[in-house]
């Protein structure tokens with residue numbers, strides 16, 4: 608992925624989105640939550656990891 612500001616190219620996984628954006632092949636979208644208003648619990652992450660077999664993280668998107 609190429610940064611539109613400085614033109615540097617790095618693998619998308621190496622970018623630090625500061626939880627203000629992200630990308631996913633599989634996601635669970637929860638709407639009507641402002642950034643930082645709610646945080647997924649460890650229990651939810653554990654459940655998702657057991658069901659999918661991969662680690663999960665979260666990020667916020669504000670339209």
Ligand SMILES: [Zn+2]
Pocket residue numbers: 610611612613614615
């Ligand atoms: Zn840049």
